[in-house]
Amino acid sequence: MKRLHLxxxxxxxxxxxxxxxLGxxxxxGWRAVEDPAEAELLLVNTCGFIRPAVEEAVDEILRLAECKxxxxAKKLxxxxxxxxxxxxxxxxxxxxxxxxxxIDDQQRLPELISELTGGEGGRLILHQPSCGLISSAMPRRLSTPPFRSWLKITEGCDxxxxxxxxxxxxxxxxxRPAADLVIEARALEQAGVKELSLIAQDLTAYGSDLGSSLPVLLRQLLQETEIPWLRLLYLYPASVTDELLDLMAEQPRILPYLDIPFQHVSSAVLQRMNRRYGSKELDRLIARISRRVPxxxxxxxxxxxxxxxxxxxVQELLDCLQSWQLDHVGVFPYEDEEGAPAAEFQPKVPDEVKQExxxxxxxxxxxxxxQRLRxxxxxxxxxxxxxxxxxxxLLLEGRTRFQAPEIDGCVYINEGEASPGDIVRVRIAEAHIYDLVGGIIS
Incomplete structure (x- = not known):
């Protein structure tokens, strides 16, 4: 078989x-290999969202160019x-x-790669993002452990x-149509997935173009599958409804975990960001979540x-964090992005002030x-x-319902035996800054 490095x-x-x-x-006829030196095809799927991601992508392309x-004879x-x-x-x-x-031509890669000739080089296949969507009919090779996976339910953002x-x-x-998502979820369940994380640029926008909603989709997934853990990632603050929260409270298979990017808490800053809420709305949102999903x-x-x-x-942000006591917070310094309206906004905050x-x-x-982990x-x-x-x-490693894969801490298991993918009962004995320690009791 032909070999590729992705x-x-x-x-x-x-x-x-x-x-x-990859699927x-x-x-x-291609087979993935870990070592780029062994591959005839070097493939990079890049991120271009923010400047550090752009720099990382260019560095990786140049690294593989050296390999080529x-x-x-290798193709990059x-x-x-x-x-x-x-x-x-x-x-x-x-x-x-x-x-x-x-992006819209990624599924044509086998055809496009087969058309490459030795003397071509530098060909660009690029169209404006269209109405194209992935579907359950497309072959997919999971790169995650077999007991967890991502389910991408929308494309794009309004x-x-x-x-x-x-x-x-x-x-x-x-x-994506709910029926197609159910088909994919069933296939993932049959493959051994026990934790399915629903992802989108804005999860709460799901179905607004189809006359549906996220709670409707969740009810179908609950009815049509038996996957024990369903996790919700990337929800827009102004669109988290009581219907969604009540469904979470009723259904233990929907994990009591919400990833809701606030971006800031100051109403003045949020207005310049064109976010559709302010500090009072965030206060009310957190109170609603605490009341309905304690x-x-x-x-x-x-x-x-x-x-x-x-x-x-900044002081308002710090005061809110102290008051709200959120479990997990990611923070990053703002950087201008070429083409984004905010790149033209003034006054700029000096880099040293951002870092402080x-x-x-x-x-x-x-x-x-x-404190939250304690x-x-x-x-x-x-x-x-x-x-x-x-x-x-000497230790096993796992995650509670309150820890999402790859972004939050973990649980170090110092007693008992289990296999990857098992859901076991653990008594928590210690709490560190981001991680927990405990032993299996059943």
Missing amino acids: TSLGCAKNLVDSELM SLELS QADP VVTGCLVQRYGKDLQNELPEVDLFVG NRCTYCMIPAIRGKLRS DCALRTTLMVGFPGETEDD RFARVMELQAQISQ RLVGREEDVLVEGVSQETE
């Missing part, structure tokens, strides 16, 4: 695209958001690449946040250093996260076992 960069949504590309290439230089193919955003520039600046492919280029890169919101873990992301952000805005604010927020949240000490919790710990072979 590098997938960026978010889980991008990883699903990579898994679909179609395997059907065409050692063996000119680049696809994903970076190509969709900067395709023509990349074509001019990276002559080492044989083929650039935009929110026009002033700092974000996703609508320009990925196009308008398109929801044990719910909350994750958010926050941006510091947005143009015009003041010390008062970032450090203050992270320091406070580290204390809060540890409430679990002495409790018995269901834990999905991931396998032997990355820290030491």
Whole structure:
């Protein structure tokens, strides 16, 4: 078989695209290998959302270009958001690449790669994002452990946040039909998936273009599958409904965990971001979640250093974090993105001020996260076992319902035996800043 080396960069949504590309290439006679030196095809699925992701993607392309230089018979193919955003520039600046492919043509990769000739090089296949959607009929090779997977339920986004280029890169919101998502969920269940994480650019927008909604989809997934853990990631704050929260409270298979990116808490900053809520709405949202789903873990992301952000805005953010006591918070300094409206906003916050604010927020949240975890000490919790710990072979490693894969902490299991994919009962004995320690009791 022909051999390929695939590098997938960026978010889980991008990883699903990579898994679909790999599935179609395997059907065409390709086999994935870990070592790029062993591959005839070097494939990179890029992220182009923010500047650090762009830099990471370019570095990876150049690394693989060196591998190709050692063996000119190799083909280097680049696809994903970076190509969709900067395709023509990349074509001019990276002559080492044989083929650039935009998002809408990813499923044509087997055909496009077969058309490559020795003397071509630098070909660009790029169209504006259309109404195309992935489907359950497409072959998919999971890259996650067999007991967990992502389910991408929409493509694109209709929110026009002033700092974000996703609508320009990925196009308008398109929801996948619920029947197709149920088919894919059933297939994943049959393959052994026990934790299915629903993902989208804005999960709460699901179905708005189909006359449906996220709660309707969840009810169908609950009825048509027996997957024990359904996790919800990336919800827009202003669109979290009481109907959704009540369904979570009624259905223990929908995990008491919500990832809701706030981006900021200051109403003035949020208005400049073109977010459809302010600090009072966030207060009410957290109160509604606490009232309807009392044990719910909350994750958010926050941006510091947005143009015009003041010390008062940052202090309001810190005060809110202290008051809200969120379980998990990701923080990143704002950076201008070419083409985004916010890139033209003034006044800019100096880089050293951004970093100082970032450090203050992270320091406070580290204390809060540890306090939140301490409430679990002495409790018995269901834990999905991931396998032997990355820290030491003497421990197992897993996650509670309150810890999402790859972004939150874990549970180190120091007593008992279990296999990867088992859901076991663990008594929590210790809490650290981000991780827990406990032993299996059943």
